[in-house]
Structure formats: C-alpha cells, structure tokens
Amino acid sequence: MIKNLDFAFAGRFEATKGPLTVILDEDYINLGMNGTGPLGLVSVDVQPTVNIFEGGVAFMAADIPNKESSSASPLPPVFSAEILGGLRSFRMNLALTPSIGTGGEGSRHILDGFIGNRFKFRPRPAVTLIGKYTVGGGGSNFSYSAAGLVNLRFKKNLSATVGYQVLGINGDQLTNTVGFNGQLRGLYLGLTFHR
Numbered sequence: 001m002i003k004n005l006d007f008a009f010a011g012r013f014e015a016t017k018g019p020l021t022v023i024l025d026e027d028y029i030n031l032g033m034n035g036t037g038p039l040g041l042v043s044v045d046v047q048p049t050v051n052i053f054e055g056g057v058a059f060m061a062a063d064i065p066n067k068e069s070s071s072a073s074p075l076p077p078v079f080s081a082e083i084l085g086g087l088r089s090f091r092m093n094l095a096l097t098p099s100i101g102t103g104g105e106g107s108r109h110i111l112d113g114f115i116g117n118r119f120k121f122r123p124r125p126a127v128t129l130i131g132k133y134t135v136g137g138g139g140s141n142f143s144y145s146a147a148g149l150v151n152l153r154f155k156k157n158l159s160a161t162v163g164y165q166v167l168g169i170n171g172d173q174l175t176n177t178v179g180f181n182g183q184l185r186g187l188y189l190g191l192t193f194h195r
Contacts, residue, residue, distance in 0.1 A: 005030075007029075008028065008030065009028045020059060023054070023056050023057065024055050026051075026052075027052040027053075028050070028051045028052075029049065031049070034046070042098050042099055045096070048093065050091070051091045054086060054088045054114075056087065057085060058118060063077035063081070064080075065077050066125075076120075076122060078122050082118045084116040084118055085116075086114060087114070089109070089111050090111075090169055090171070090180070091108070091109045091110075093107040112139050114145075115136065116133050118132040126152060126154075127151070129150055130151060131147070131148055132149075139171065140170055140171035141171065141172075143170070145167045146166050147163060148165075149161050149163030149165075150163055151192070156194070157193060159192045160190070161188065162188065165188045166184070166185040167183065168184075169181070
C-alpha cells in the first residue's frame with residue numbers, strides 16, 4: 001500500500017485523572033492509484049480517502065498495584081483492565097477519473113457507538129504489553145477493532161509503540177451509492193510523549 005500512499009496523518013491524545021481516561025484518536029489516509037480498463041484502452045485514476053475519528057472514555061475497572069511504587073516515586077500498576085466506550089466516525093470518499101469519458105465521485109459516512117476493553121500488563125517498568133478490542137454498530141451493521149501492542153519507555157517523557165491492529169466495518173446496504181464492507185489492518189508504529 002505504501003506505493004499508492006499520497007498522504008497520511010495519525011494522532012492520539014489521552015488524558016487521565018483518577019480511574020477515568022479521555023481518548024481522542026484521528027487517522028486520515030489519502031491514496032492514489034491508476035488502473036487500466038478492458039483491452040488497455042482506458043486508464044482510470046482512482047483517489048480514495050479515508051478519515052477515522054474516535055472519541056471516548058476508558059474506566060479503570062481493576063488493577064494490580066506495583067509493590068515498589070511509592071508517593072515519592074509512583075509507578076503504574078503491574079496489570080490493569082479498563083472498560084472502553086465512545087463513538088467512531090468513519091468517512092470514505094472515492095473519486096474515479098477515466099482518461100476517456102466522464103468521471104464520478106461518491107462518499108459514505110458511518111457513525112458507530114462502540115464498547116470494549118483494554119488490558120495492560122507491565123512485566124518490567126519500561127515495557128507495557130497492551131491488548132484492546134471493541135465492538136459496535138449504529139450507522140453500520142456491525143463494526144469491530146482489535147490490537148496487540150508493545151510499548152517501550154526510553155525516557156520519562158518518551159516511549160515507542162509497535163504492534164498490529166485491525167478495524168472491520170460492515171456498512172454496505174443496497175440503498176448506498178458508496179458502501180464499505182471490509183477490513184483495514186496492518187502494523188502500528190508510534191511515538192508517545194508523556195507529561
């Protein structure tokens with residue numbers, strides 16, 4: 001997919017106070033590719049864009065405190081389980097421009113509610129294993145997400161995250177001009193700035 005990528009932006013913000021965490025997540029992808037029609041007589045420029053925005057909260061339902069944590073040197077829990085809930089906005093635009101004839105353009109916006117869980121396990125102070133899943137629906141027939149991540153803390157204010165994640169949405173109906181029923185999945189790489 002990299003060779004067809006025109007532009008992408010992703011950002012995530014989390015703010016925690018007590019057992020509650022507010023989460024905002026934005027992902028934008030702009031792809032550009034060319035295809036050839038029958039007999040190679042017509043080429044088509046295809047420009048799909050996808051924007052995914054999530055807003056929600058996480059509630060700390062259970063945790064196992066770190067025995068070495070103190071008020072002077074607080075450490076995160078060794079294990080924590082959170083309940084997730086929120087809204088996910090999925091917008092897809094598709095533009096087709098043939099070398100001969102008239103092109104076309106269409107879009108689809110799906111707004112879903114979702115619930116799920118996030119689990120964090122810290123085998124070492126600088127290493128956090130994260131597992132997360134959500135299920136939802138509303139604007140779509142059904143949607144789900146799952147992720148397995150490893151966070152490595154290099155400094156007090158900086159860490160890196162690597163892993164794999166999947167987002168599946170079934171938002172296709174016969175009445176839709178533009179529908180979507182599929183998965184977005186792949187490697188996840190990120191830097192986190194802590195405050």
